[in-house]
Amino acid sequence: MTTGPLSATRTTAEETSTASAADSADLSREMIAILDFGSQYSELIARRIRETKVYSEVLSYQTPIAQLQRLRPRGIILSGGPSSVYEEYAPKCDPALWELGIPILGVCYGMQLMVQQLGGNVERAERAEYGKASLYIDDPTDLLTNVEDGTTMWMSHADSVISVPAGFERLAHTDNTPCAAIAHHRRHLYGVQFHPEVVHSLGGMALLRNFVYHICGCEPEWTTATFIEEAVREVRARVGDKRVLLALSGGVDSSTLAFLLHRAIGDQLTCMFIDQGFMRKNEPERLVKLFKEQFAIPVVYVDASERFIARLQGVSDPEHKRKIIGDEFIQVFESESQRLGPFDYLAQGTLYPDIIESAGENIDPKTGERVAVKIKSHHNVGGLPENLRFKLIEPLRRLFKDEVRQVGRNLGVPDEIVQRQPFPGPGLAIRVLGELTRDKVEILREADFILRQEVNRSGRYNDYWQSFAVLLPVKSVGVMGDRRTYAYAVALRFVTSEDGMTADWARVPYDLLEQISNRIVNEVPGVNRVVYDITSKPPGTIEWE
Template sequence: MTDAAVTLQTGQASHDTETLSTSSLADRLNRQIIVILDFGSQYSELIARRIRETQVYSEVLSYRTTAEQLRQLNPKGIILSGGPSSVYDTGAPHSDPEIWNLGVPVLGVCYGMQLMVQQLGGQVTRAERAEYGKASLIIDDPTDLLTNVDDGSTMWMSHGDSCEMLPEGFETLAHTENTPCAAIAHHEKKLYGVQFHPEVVHSLGGMALIRNFVYHICDCEPTWTTAAFVEEAIREIRGKVGDKRVLLALSGGVDSSTLAFLLYKAIGEQLTCMFIDQGFMRKGEPERLLKLFKEQFHIPVEYVNARDRFLEQINGITDPEEKRRRIGHEFINVFEEESRRLGPFDYLAQGTLYPDVIESADTNVDPKTGERVAVKIKSHHNVGGLPKDLRFKLIEPLRKLFKDEVRKVGRSIGLPEEIVNRHPFPGPGLAIRILGEVTSERLNILRDADLVVRQEINRRGIYHDFWQAFAVLLPIRSVGVMGDQRTYAYPIVLRLINSEDGMTADWSRVPYDLLETISNRIVNEVKGVNRVVYDITSKPPGTIEWE
């Protein structure tokens, strides 16, 4: 979940919303856009992120996007993502075959490569041996797509099908021990395919291949820069808002704080930030937030103390989705009341990010029907819904950005490093880091334990080595012994993880002495805790948060 306090969507029949997203930038930045057609791969958005790392804008579209629609976008290149289907299955998702006649370079990745082969007259069959995990790429043609990719490079495979026969005009660029056509090309038409996933970190030559496609094959220029985004976003905000007032729900995290700075830079005193203290923040954070924004940067912030209201709303609730729902609903109630008191406002700004939209309705392709289906991992109240009668126009300048891009934007417009590099923090806060029922006692215990974690990693100067580092309180008690006396107290779970974008994550291999120090301090300093454990689960199969 984003650290933006709330991201909301009007439910009016008239759909009275205006979304400021980065998609309109592609037309203005010399039309430098690479389009990813999504066939249901878990890595589709990661491909987009990798393209953007080359400073070229990219966006994920449905595989149903027609050739004519693509022609109107005038992309510099097209990438076909992987997917869970087999191209020869009945109802498997297929792209518009006219895309091969657009004269635009195309790169097929895994399923995308197999679809290219099949649609252009080749043959794809079930492989004798499936190939999952790392494989050594043996390069047959070290030019063009594979320039500067080392022979023997490790690439990440995830497929059970293989190209039995290539279409006319194609040749093999590389193979592996199990896959005779690991990379292919039709050089004249600039059509390329790779059976592996160059976008994942396990593919050591992946970024070199992506740069080759973007720069040398698609002939793109690096126009997708932080400065270009900020300049265009400010111009677009001013053009949309005019002399109207804008309300922003501020949480103090990097997303909503970056948006606050961006809006203030664009429209100044027309912006009002509202900070609703729901009582689930970490120790001392509300006070630090208000001091920073109001005293140091003079950005208007309205503070609303609603701690008792939120705690009452989730009293006795143990189901995590119900907790999220109630917290989100109460946030809307408080927000609606306070906005009417402070208003009127014409616009509601919110810090929705690309991963928020993705995870709230993770899209896949049904291999039987080819239809996209939504599989909700967990609800994000920043992509929830406002009452139908709350008539705001919606602006979301960060909706198409990844977290690392937001940090770059924040830093470029003067956001303090303590916020720019702040670990992501969920909107419902500590309420979803306490499993089961949330009480004042448990909140105080978790605040103190979480403070110890942050103090120790800051003391060692390794705070920025982690994507997130926090504590979780379990709703059980275990027997312990302290001072020759029996204790019966809560366990604390330590969760220290590494990630690039929050979409996948791995647990951190931290030094034992750090774990020992944190554990000793928590059991000695935090009343009500007698046991500390360490979570060594990656995402997937787990999630970063426990609820």
């Protein structure tokens, strides 16, 4: 068996055959395809469709017609986007799309593109429309069945449809948008100027259900149970009799993946937990004991804390930190796997939001080409070398966090792990802002431990998507015991969210904040001030680095 470096993009004859098997499985599944024109909401559309228990996937607007036909989607949704359809380099789909005979729903830019390519007219609106708007329904059938007249929908557009193509009818309007929803009933082509996928659109889910169920004829059959069946089948087909090494962190993603892979390939799986020195207090010991004694899934424990802290000495840039941590993870895995191995595959609990934020796709307005718009690298997708000893296997990469939790429950993952708040792969290293030192990590570890204790005691742990402490790279003057102090500040971060794509700062009870603050200042040496972060995502991100 080969033990030298393997290209991450190399395809063997075995992989080609197993990929074909996976494709065949995909073709038997009902799906809705989302063609992405650069919208920040494209992945949210996919998530909303999956809430109807129908599979959906985001594809490039440049996806060839032949590939779409091979996928056989029951319906197609065209996303919004930042461009104007009349611009020189505006992204366009193949006009043959309209002749496929597949129901199509255009959202915002997608609707405008449909109108323009089929002979209608789109122009700059006299007045842009952003935010909530009341939708007045002119035709309550088909797409707008059970959508309440006057319901609130979310608008975000500066262009408007001036005239619709032949055969189209107006379904709804707003005070500022005459053509807020249109349809060509015979050809099953539909368009909406608003965004039904966002939570602010109160009638949005009813509209999407109408499209998915009544217009596309889909059945609600894509569940966590069916995902598990497909994933197990595909893992077995791809891996064969080879061995898999799993990067285990103890969070819901990697733990769920461990249960999934163990079901699929049993003893061919080896879990490796690398303690990089940035875990929460007592977590490495608890994790190893839990997996070995309760789950009967063997875990190899590697204490690499000295290696990581040495490489991060003097590094303060957060992107550089993530790259170093990702690179060191791979090096540790490679060296340890040679000792234990050999292994052919490295499994990671990468999720859809990880991929989106590490290299989100958008449209270059000058060329019309798709480009990467990086928000921040995630350690498991941003630090991989071009030549990798392992082939990557990431069965969860197209799932959102809430979907992974459901998969975990279905697999029997204990609730204490399933409900665990997300914890970044680089750990406390990216919650110590600026340059890392051992002392700073220990200060934050103790502050974080106090926060978690108090949140658990309050019974509010599950009320928050994430709750954590951040050590700020600033010191301030304080007074303790009638003496002047000059010490660090700790920021508390509590957010609520559905999927991590967007988040709002949580309105935490003052008495809980007070208790956390008092304990941190009194019990953690080196801290004399605690502040609370009230920034939502966007414009901020959940993590500070």
